[in-house]
Amino acid sequence: MDGDSLGMLPIYIGAPGEENQGLCTGSENYWCVNKNASPEDIQATLDFMNWVVTSETGCKALTEEMGFVCPFTAFDSYPASNPLVNIANDYVSNGKTSVAWTFTTMPSENWKNNVGSALLEYAQGTGQWDAVVTAFVDGWAEEYAAVNN
Numbered sequence: 001m002d003g004d005s006l007g008m009l010p011i012y013i014g015a016p017g018e019e020n021q022g023l024c025t026g027s028e029n030y031w032c033v034n035k036n037a038s039p040e041d042i043q044a045t046l047d048f049m050n051w052v053v054t055s056e057t058g059c060k061a062l063t064e065e066m067g068f069v070c071p072f073t074a075f076d077s078y079p080a081s082n083p084l085v086n087i088a089n090d091y092v093s094n095g096k097t098s099v100a101w102t103f104t105t106m107p108s109e110n111w112k113n114n115v116g117s118a119l120l121e122y123a124q125g126t127g128q129w130d131a132v133v134t135a136f137v138d139g140w141a142e143e144y145a146a147v148n149n
Contacts, residue, residue: 003083010091011099022091025069026101107143114139 010021033045052058053070059078062068067082080086092098106112118135121127 003086006083006087008084008087008091010096020095020097022096022098023088024099024101025088107140107147111139111143 008023010018010023012018012021031049033042033049035042037045052062053072054074059070059075062070063075063078064081067080067085069080069082069085069088070078080089088098114135115132118127118132122129122132
């Protein structure tokens with residue numbers, strides 16, 4: 001698909017000031033090093049992580065080949081090749097305020113997986129919207145009850 005045929009829209013809910021709202025983008029994922037690994041493996045992992053965000057080869061691989069967003073200054077001369085990243089950057093360049101990526105407040109990975117599965121089935125035409133609502137609402141209630149007993 002050609003990048004010119006793609007677009008992204010902010011999530012509008014009727015809140016005051018949202019005309020200045022941009023997109024909700026980000027990731028709840030982090031790079032981690034297993035503290036229980038051998039000292040050699042820990043060092044090799046740290047060396048690789050440093051290499052991938054500082055070397056020309058690593059920077060090009062992340063931005064050009066994988067299309068990732070890379071917030072490190074080493075990537076200033078490696079613009080993203082992902083058209084969706086560029087659309088998000090346009091919102092910021094136009095003075096829109098990005099919506100905070102606060103998905104760490106969601107109940108659990110299991111809840112996200114269940115909602116995602118229901119959404120996928122609905123989008124594919126193999127599921128019903130009621131299943132999405134149930135996965136979201138009932139799943140959240142179950143998670144809430146589990147941690148508040």
